[in-house]
Amino acid sequence: MADQDSSRSAQMTAVNNPTSSLASSRATAATPSTSSSSNEDDTPASTSQRRPTNARKMPPTFRNSQMLVKLYPGCDPKAEPFVVHKDWACHSSSVLEAAFNSNFLEGQTQEYRLDIESIDEDVVALFVHWIYTQKLDLSPVQASGAETLPTSSNKDIVLVKLWVLADKLVIPSLQNKVIDEIEETRRSTRKVAVYSLSYVCRNTSRDSPLRRLFLAQCAGHLKTSSFASDPLNYPQDFLIQLVMLLKDGMTPEVKERLRPRHDMSVFKVAEN
Numbered sequence: 001m002a003d004q005d006s007s008r009s010a011q012m013t014a015v016n017n018p019t020s021s022l023a024s025s026r027a028t029a030a031t032p033s034t035s036s037s038s039n040e041d042d043t044p045a046s047t048s049q050r051r052p053t054n055a056r057k058m059p060p061t062f063r064n065s066q067m068l069v070k071l072y073p074g075c076d077p078k079a080e081p082f083v084v085h086k087d088w089a090c091h092s093s094s095v096l097e098a099a100f101n102s103n104f105l106e107g108q109t110q111e112y113r114l115d116i117e118s119i120d121e122d123v124v125a126l127f128v129h130w131i132y133t134q135k136l137d138l139s140p141v142q143a144s145g146a147e148t149l150p151t152s153s154n155k156d157i158v159l160v161k162l163w164v165l166a167d168k169l170v171i172p173s174l175q176n177k178v179i180d181e182i183e184e185t186r187r188s189t190r191k192v193a194v195y196s197l198s199y200v201c202r203n204t205s206r207d208s209p210l211r212r213l214f215l216a217q218c219a220g221h222l223k224t225s226s227f228a229s230d231p232l233n234y235p236q237d238f239l240i241q242l243v244m245l246l247k248d249g250m251t252p253e254v255k256e257r258l259r260p261r262h263d264m265s266v267f268k269v270a271e272n
Contacts (some may be wrong), residue, residue: 023109043210062086073124079246080121081111082128092131093169116168117162117203123161128167128172136181156185156193164203179213192217194233201235211238215245 008112039101062085069089070081090097099106106112114124129137138155159178186192197214204211219242232243250258261268 001250002221007079018045032115049153052069057238059083060091063087068110069096070111071122071124071128072111074119075113075115082124084128084131085112086168088131090154092174095169095272100151114165114168116165116244118199119161119165122158126158126162127165130177136177156182157187157196157199160196167204167208167210175209179209182213183217186217186221190221192222192226194218194222194230198235206241207236211241214238215241218243218251 064087065085067086068083069086070083071089073079086100086188090100096112097111100110101107126136126138129135136159138158159182163175163178165180166172166178182193192214194214200211200214215238
C-alpha cells in the first residue's frame with residue numbers, strides 16, 4: 001500500500017508541477033546508465049548507418065547503361081556530340097553531375113555544351129577517354145582524320161586545352177595528370193611550348209597552376225635568344241610575371257652585380 005500511495009503522490013506531483021517533472025526526466029536522461037544498453041550506439045547496425053566525413057563516391061558501373069548524355073565540343077552548332085554514360089560523366093565531374101540532375105536546360109535535354117575557347121573534338125575525345133579509363137592517351141587525336149600525325153606542338157596545345165576544360169569542370173585529378181604530361185613532354189623534347197602561352201593567359205588566372213608551370217619552365221629552361229626569336233609568343237602579362245619571378249629569385253650577389261656602380265661610364269655614350 002505504501003508503494004501505491006508513493007506512486008500516486010508522484011503522479012499528482014507531475015500533474016500539478018509539469019516543469020519539475022520535465023526537469024527530472026532530463027536529469028535522468030543525462031545520467032549515464034551502467035546497464036548493458038549503454039553501448040547501444042555501438043551496435044553493428046547503428047555503426048553501419050554512420051556516414052564517414054571523408055566518404056568517397058562509389059565508382060560508376062554500367063547498370064544504368066541506357067542512361068546516356070551528350071557532350072558537345074565548342075560553340076559550333078554543327079559539331080557532333082560525344083555520347084557518354086550518364087553515371088560515368090556525373091562521377092567524373094561535380095559540374096556535370098549538377099547540370100544533368102537539375103531543372104535547367106541541361107537537365108531537361110541531358111545535353112551539355114563545352115563552350116570554351118577552341119575546345120574541339122580532339123580535346124573532348126581525350127576527355128571522354130579519361131572518363132572511362134582515368135588515363136591520357138593521344139590515340140583519339142591521331143585517329144581524328146588529320147592528314148599528319150600530331151607533332152609535339154599539337155600535343156602540347158591539346159593538353160593545355162584539356163587542362164582548361166578540366167578546370168571549368170572542376171576535375172583536379174585530370175588537371176594534375178595533364179600537368180605531369182606537359183612537363184614530361186618538355187623533358188623528352190627539351191622544348192617549352194611557348195606557342196601555348198597566349199591561350200593559357202586568355203583562359204587562366206594569374207595564379208593558376210598551369211600558368212605557374214609555364215613560368216617555371218620559361219625561367220629555368222629557355223635560352224635568352226628564344227625571347228627575341230619570336231616575341232609574339234609571349235603575352236605582356238606573362239612577361240611581367242616572368243620578370244617578377246626572376247627578380248624574386250635573384251641572390252643578393254646577383255642583385256649587387258647588376259646595380260649601377262660609382263663608375264657610370266658604362267651607361268654613357270661616347271663624346272667627340
